[in-house]
Amino acid sequence: MKIIIDAAGGDHAPLEVLKGAAEAAKEYGAQIALVGNEAEIRKASEKNGVPLTGLEIIHADRGFPMEADPTSVIKENIVTSMGVGLKKLADGECDAFVSAGSTGALLAGATFLVKRVKGVKRPVIGTTVPNGIGRYYFLVDSGANSECRPEMLMQFAVMGEVYASRIMGIESPRIGLVNIGSEDTKGTQLQLDAFALLKKSGLRFVGNVEARELPLGGCDVAVCDGFTGNVILKLSEGMALFFIKELKRMFLSGAGTKVAAMLMKGQLSEFKKACDYKELGGAPILGVQKPVIKAHGSSDAKAFKNAIRQAVVCCEKDIIGEIARGVAEQKAGAAEKGRPPRK
């Protein structure tokens, strides 16, 4: 198994990528290649004493610029680290690709270079979001498709179900449709039509789920358009930061509360860890023919290492094959149900 990682993507590239990759190479036994400017990679390695033992280097002139038109990654697949990495993935020279670079470019490149799984309308970004200590729900779409059709949401549910059960280890995941009320008649036409599709999908559909229920464990896979999903993801992050900030302020407000902080040290660090995206790996782009993992832009070595682990697990568990089967079965099922009754 070979995983390529974008050495020029993210706020802390290339050093943190190198560190994470070196640790992952040691720990997971997978072959790991760094794609990026070779001179820069070697310089960062020497300067910081991070040996490149066990890591392959694939040269690309430069990283993909964050501010560039995302679709330009498709043409620039011999110049930019992301383009080169995705091209090698498409050509079968590796098994998965990890990048903390531009989400839009990674999505465009994954869609048009690596290409979609047969039958998939639109690739989607899913994110694991904490809803307890060591517990998570899977949010699809968390930002790929701002505008969606009902059949797209249906497929997000199918792909999300596969990811939640195979990778997150949730048995028989409960699929919820994010909506502004729990009644069947709530939402815009998109939710109404998606509800009807999900109801007859054969998935374990638990109906409409209000955003209030998401952090309280209301469902295991939360299905929505990418605009709503992105709002949910970012508000969850912001609320976590808000609470941690307020908690800190409270603990530092007096002598007694400082003692309290010391007594709570273990619990607080466990909780902070549970809320920390770095522990979770990255966000998978689902619906393309090879595993592509989007690592958080501010990833450090640990986050990169975990994103690589996630790519390894996606390969081992054949997530692509499972998604292809899931999408095909759902399509066949829909055709079956859509067939007029025999006379």
Next chain:
Amino acid sequence: MKIIIDAAGGDHAPLEVLKGAAEAAKEYGAQIALVGNEAEIRKASEKNGVPLTGLEIIHADRGFPMEADPTSVIKENIVTSMGVGLKKLADGECDAFVSAGSTGALLAGATFLVKRVKGVKRPVIGTTVPNGIGRYYFLVDSGANSECRPEMLMQFAVMGEVYASRIMGIESPRIGLVNIGSEDTKGTQLQLDAFALLKKSGLRFVGNVEARELPLGGCDVAVCDGFTGNVILKLSEGMALFFIKELKRMFLSGAGTKVAAMLMKGQLSEFKKACDYKELGGAPILGVQKPVIKAHGSSDAKAFKNAIRQAVVCCEKDIIGEIARGVAEQKAGAAEKGRPPRK
């Protein structure tokens, strides 16, 4: 000044309404009338020893059923407490109306009985959401209009600005457009078009604001469609419950942490209070010709009392007049700017 309150709306009607109204009558010096089934009101008053001193009773056969078609409140304005109350408000027999009943019905009744302020395209529900101890931002639309046009978002901003400055006391409120990125080019066509309108509005528009920034104080008025706003509102509630639950679990996990809980008691109760909707009053329906306040469905006496206080303040500060002026000025400004340049 006379405020009518729906004695049959909410999970704890009529008793908690009675208690809240009785306290408000004592404290705010406004004339307060309860609308609902007179026999039931008197029974609840006697049984629980809550005197009706200073409270007028307006009879209506029954409350408006939560599960009924919201628009039926318009016809049923002589039978249901909400219908009767809104009709009296429309007829000038009182100055403001408060209800914890069906949001949809209250919105429909406010729109078609009380009627819109001249020039307002769609009434909107705004909600004050905490982003610190004693600090709040105003979220418009928090659930009235699931689907919006750009001009509607523009008006939500105008009405939100008036509410934030006049009622919440925020000087020169910063208006943000909720979006999935801070760059000007982000979002769907709705956000792109609303961005253009807001940019030339003369309001203090701070641009696109990601949901992550909302609890961190990124803007004072967060403008979005009612689907997105409802997701934001409910996720904020859910995240607060999630954190309080986790905090409780942490504090109860051992002998040391129980001591920590005691040391933190004051700070925790202050924080819990800051996150508590009961302190905040209700959500105003803006854009109709009289103040209408939607109290939370699970309001207790304190929440009702605060919602009445909010109605009083809306009357005192002439929120309706301010909104009418704001909307007219914005319209005139837009016409001015839309006028072809003189030759």
